[in-house]
Amino acid sequence: MKPVGAITRGTTNPNRLRRCDRWLAGPQGWRLRAASAPPIVVDLGYGASPVTAVELRDRLRAVRADVEVVGVEIDPARVAAAAPLAGPGLRFARGGFEIPLPGGARPTLVRAFNVLRQYAEADVAPTWALVCARLAPGGLFVDGTCDEVGRRATWVALEASGPTSLTLSWRLAGLTQPSEIAERLPKALIHRNVQGEPIHAFLSALDGAWARQAGHAAYGVRQRFVATARALSDEGWPTRNPDRWRLGELTIDWAAVAPGGGQ
Incomplete structure (x- = not known):
């Protein structure tokens, strides 16, 4: 099957996705713990550097030691460049939004950051539906965006039924508005x-x-x-999650902010 999607700019930085990662390991960590088999987590569109996939593996293994992270990229050159970093709990594969996993395996978590931002708005809903259809029972898809060094980040959380929440996360030091x-x-x-x-x-x-x-x-x-x-x-x-406010993180039901009042 031809990968679904297009090659993005692929720029990233170490520690850029820390805000979303700590949310996945925190309020969403139960999804990993509840999986009956070793959970698969996909870093979708990790870009020119696989550093975010490595960081995701390390952070989520603190929640469940047998988690396996798969870095999925549509650019074969990026997959080849990342291959030497593969090891326990981490591998890389070529693909796109179809999430190509061996044997039809389904991921517990899929994280795509700064990927759909480079697509047209009309592409969002069908892409969400495609990825959500690939999730394991109780799985979660995160579609997010952040600045170059991860000081401001936002992400939509989606379950099989569709979007459920929007999270906004700030570096509080220096926040003016x-x-x-x-x-x-x-x-x-x-x-x-x-x-x-x-x-x-x-x-x-x-x-x-x-x-x-x-x-x-x-x-x-x-x-x-x-x-x-x-x-x-x-x-x-x-x-949601008032215990996270002190981190500069605010989550709200998707229905309250969805385009046109619902999607």
Whole structure:
């Protein structure tokens, strides 16, 4: 089967995806622990350097020692360059969104960062459906975007039934206005940050709550951010994982921010 997708720019940096990785090892770690067989995790479109696949293997093995990470890339030259790093719990394969695993194996987790960002918005929904159809029972697909050094990141979490949540993660030091993360929204949302769209309403509410919690700045940016997230929740925004707020991480139900109010 011909790989599904197109070769992307492939740029990456060490530790760039740490924010998503710690979320996968934290709130989503139960998916690895619940797998009856050694879970397979796919780093889809890892790029010109396989460093993110190596990091993902190391971080998730702290959750479950028998996890196997497969770096999948559509560019055969990148697969060949990564091959020398293959070893216990890590291998590489050529492929795309069809997720080519031997014997029809299904992954427990699929992480694709800064991949769909380089596609057209119209490509997102069918690609999501294709990847989600390949997931193991209880599996998760993460479609995300981050800046060059991983200080700002956002990702959509999808189960077999479709998208379930949006997570935004900031480096709190130096944060001036939360909505600055808008330029790193996933492809499904980045063109939707306009008046009348739910994601615009959410980011506006986030900035408003941040401004109202300015008094907490005397106690540090972390305290201000936690107060901001709590205020959003009190206003009725369906936030999740309040224990993660102190990390500069905010997760909200997908239905609250989906294009047009639902997808």
